[in-house]
Amino acid sequence: MKSIFKIAIRNLMRYKRRSLMTALLIIIGVVMVIVFSGVSDSFKKMMIGSITDSMLGHLQIHKTGYVSSIENLPLHLNINDQGIKQVEKILNDNSEIIDSYSYRIKFSAMLSNYEETTNIRLTGVYPEMENAAVPRLMERINEEVPDPDNFIEQGKIIIPENIARGLQLKPGDEVVLVANNKDGSVNGVSLQVSHTMEGLLGPTGRDGFIHIEDAKVLLRIEGNEINEVAIRLKNPDKLVSANKIMYEELSQVKNEQDKSAFELHTWADLSPFSTIATIVDLLIITVRIVLIAIVLVSILNVMMMSVYERVSEIGTISAIGTLPSKILWLFLAEGFTLGIISTVIGDIIGVFALIIINLSNINFSFGRMKGIILETSISPSELLSVSLIVIIIAGISSLHPALKASRMQPVDALRHV
Amino acid sequence: MALVTLNKVSKNYLMGEVSVEALKDVNLEIEEQTFLSFTGPSGSGKTTLLNLIGCLDKPTTGEITINNTVLNHFSGKEAAMFRGKNLGFIFQNFNLLAVLTAYENIEYPLIMVQNLPVKERRDRILYYLNAVGMTDQKDKYPSQLSGGQKQRVAVARALVTNPKLVLADEPTANLDHVSAFRVIELMRKMQHELKTTFIFSTHDPKIVKEAEIVYALEDGRIINKQVN
Numbered sequence: 150m151k152s153i154f155k156i157a158i159r160n161l162m163r164y165k166r167r168s169l170m171t172a173l174l175i176i177i178g179v180v181m182v183i184v185f186s187g188v189s190d191s192f193k194k195m196m197i198g199s200i201t202d203s204m205l206g207h208l209q210i211h212k213t214g215y216v217s218s219i220e221n222l223p224l225h226l227n228i229n230d231q232g233i234k235q236v237e238k239i240l241n242d243n244s245e246i247i248d249s250y251s252y253r254i255k256f257s258a259m260l261s262n263y264e265e266t267t268n269i270r271l272t273g274v275y276p277e278m279e280n281a282a283v284p285r286l287m288e289r290i291n292e293e294v295p296d297p298d299n300f301i302e303q304g305k306i307i308i309p310e311n312i313a314r315g316l317q318l319k320p321g322d323e324v325v326l327v328a329n330n331k332d333g334s335v336n337g338v339s340l341q342v343s344h345t346m347e348g349l350l351g352p353t354g355r356d357g358f359i360h361i362e363d364a365k366v367l368l369r370i371e372g373n374e375i376n377e378v379a380i381r382l383k384n385p386d387k388l389v390s391a392n393k394i395m396y397e398e399l400s401q402v403k404n405e406q407d408k409s410a411f412e413l414h415t416w417a418d419l420s421p422f423s424t425i426a427t428i429v430d431l432l433i434i435t436v437r438i439v440l441i442a443i444v445l446v447s448i449l450n451v452m453m454m455s456v457y458e459r460v461s462e463i464g465t466i467s468a469i470g471t472l473p474s475k476i477l478w479l480f481l482a483e484g485f486t487l488g489i490i491s492t493v494i495g496d497i498i499g500v501f502a503l504i505i506i507n508l509s510n511i512n513f514s515f516g517r518m519k520g521i522i523l524e525t526s527i528s529p530s531e532l533l534s535v536s537l538i539v540i541i542i543a544g545i546s547s548l549h550p551a552l553k554a555s556r557m558q559p560v561d562a563l564r565h566v
Numbered sequence: 567m568a569l570v571t572l573n574k575v576s577k578n579y580l581m582g583e584v585s586v587e588a589l590k591d592v593n594l595e596i597e598e599q600t601f602l603s604f605t606g607p608s609g610s611g612k613t614t615l616l617n618l619i620g621c622l623d624k625p626t627t628g629e630i631t632i633n634n635t636v637l638n639h640f641s642g643k644e645a646a647m648f649r650g651k652n653l654g655f656i657f658q659n660f661n662l663l664a665v666l667t668a669y670e671n672i673e674y675p676l677i678m679v680q681n682l683p684v685k686e687r688r689d690r691i692l693y694y695l696n697a698v699g700m701t702d703q704k705d706k707y708p709s710q711l712s713g714g715q716k717q718r719v720a721v722a723r724a725l726v727t728n729p730k731l732v733l734a735d736e737p738t739a740n741l742d743h744v745s746a747f748r749v750i751e752l753m754r755k756m757q758h759e760l761k762t763t764f765i766f767s768t769h770d771p772k773i774v775k776e777a778e779i780v781y782a783l784e785d786g787r788i789i790n791k792q793v794n
Binding site for chain 1: 617654
């Protein structure tokens with residue numbers, strides 16, 4: 150095998166310019182894939198991180214049927230005290246995968262500055278739990294938050310900046326919240342604006358926060374009730390396995406109809422950004438397909454030329470007793486060698502390009518979050534998969550020319566001039 | 567028992583839609599350790615005959631036996647194995663591998679065909695390099711060698727596997743007279759020393775005289791046998 154690769158390398162060196170051009174093409178392809186994967190994957194992770202860490206969490210638990218009518222923020226599908234205890238036990242039993250969780254009561258209300266009224270979507274939270282489950286929520290608040298674990302106090306409200314603008318409200322102003330209870334009656338409470346915040350769902354978002362105890366008072370909830378649990382995982386990359394574990398355990402809890410009492414959703418089920426993330430993944434796959442095409446065509450071309458130029462040589466080695474299988478390997482080795490060398494060089498340049506991008510401190514803004522620095526990275530497994538794709542395709546594209554060479558009749562090949 | 571036996575061997579080629587008979591009912595017996603030549607004008611069937619004996623091609627009819635082995639029904643792989651074990655080849659255009667040095671060209675069949683251990687391989691290569699007078703040129707590539715030197719390397723490559731039979735198709739055709747005679751002398755010397763059978767083709771009358779037995783071919787038939 151060593152001799153086969155020695156001959157392969159020398160044959161590649163024999164046609165230096167041609168081999169160099171082919172290698173260059175593959176190197177550019179590999180660098181393109183690494184840079185594109187590194188940048189887009191990092192961008193995707195950053196955006197997903199922003200959504201999960203400031204709003205949704207990685208997983209959410211609701212009472213069965215809640216998500217299908219989530220737009221109405223129903224109150225009759227709340228999880229009661231017994232349900233909370235069951236959920237809490239499951240969450241605490243899986244502390245090796247779950248970092249933190251937050252109980253929420255989500256509801257719609259009318260907000261008034263005593264002159265004008267508008268609708269608002271509110272989330273009642275325990276501030277310490279919420280800050281642990283979605284720590285980057287604080288980045289969305291316009292004013293400084295001295296104690297993130299107490300970012301919303303009882304008697305206070307955080308309102309979205311578009312409503313603050315519309316109703317000309319600022320921190321310190323008094324507002325009245327009016328909401329329907331689950332039995333249909335109406336109740337109101339007076340609160341003070343503590344902060345304004347960026348719309349969580351974009352410029353038209355109407356999401357605000359109050360303390361969960363205030364929510365209970367407003368909604369006349371006696372005892373313990375919530376309608377959402379946001380969960381933060383220790384390792385977001387293990388979302389699928391964590392979702393599976395949690396699903397299996399939660400589905401053990403049955404309701405009166407002997408059906409699962411709870412439903413579990415990942416952030417991707419709940420956020421439209423998951424579609425964008427899928428598009429980014431598709432783009433990465435597309436770039437990889439382009440790379441495969443580059444490698445396939447360039448190596449097939451160079452190897453076919455190599456076979457046609459060396460017909461007489463193939464006749465000679467065949468005449469002196471080289472088995473067809475060894476002739477096949479001689480040509481496959483050339484394709485593999487070209488693929489391996491180009492991949493290694495491409496990998497080095499690609500990783501170096503990512504380092505340069507990181508050192509360049511390229512920054513961008515996403516909503517309230519200004520000056521986000523693009524920190525590109527590529528995982529060793531990603532690098533390995535790109536390299537393996539190129540090497541395998543190099544082998545596959547060499548196969549046809551190699552088979553052609555190995556099947557040549559020596560007497561015909563020797564006649565070739 | 568003859569080393570090579572041809573029994574009523576014919577070979578037809580298709581040239582477009584026309585069948586051309588390159589060899590017609592050739593009967594031949596070649597003894598071991600002979601230095602034998604096929605001679606005749608272009609198109610007389612010399613190369614076809616060498617290709618058939620060299621297991622590079624199959625006869626249309628008739629039977630070829632080498633060293634008690636019938637060649638007719640060999641598969642491509644079996645034929646390659648037989649060639650690697652029993653035959654050596656010397657070509658008109660030398661056919662050295664351009665990317666290998668003289669040493670490596672001689673080494674090639676020992677690695678790729680016979681897979682000998684390193685020590686035995688090295689000793690054998692150095693012996694044959696010395697035998698063909700190419701020890702000083704062993705690290706040169708074919709492009710750095712003259713025609714005569716290339717053919718000496720080709721002779722060493724043909725002999726290094728210790729074949730029973732060496733086939734040389736017009737081995738002197740691309741050489742000047744001095745180099746041509748040196749190559750033939752070398753082949754003769756190796757035949758004496760190694761007791762190997764040499765069969766070569768030529769149309770050069772001066773070279774023909776060097777052979778022990780000469781078969782003259784014309785239009786695919788053996789028309790004369792001469793013992794020098």
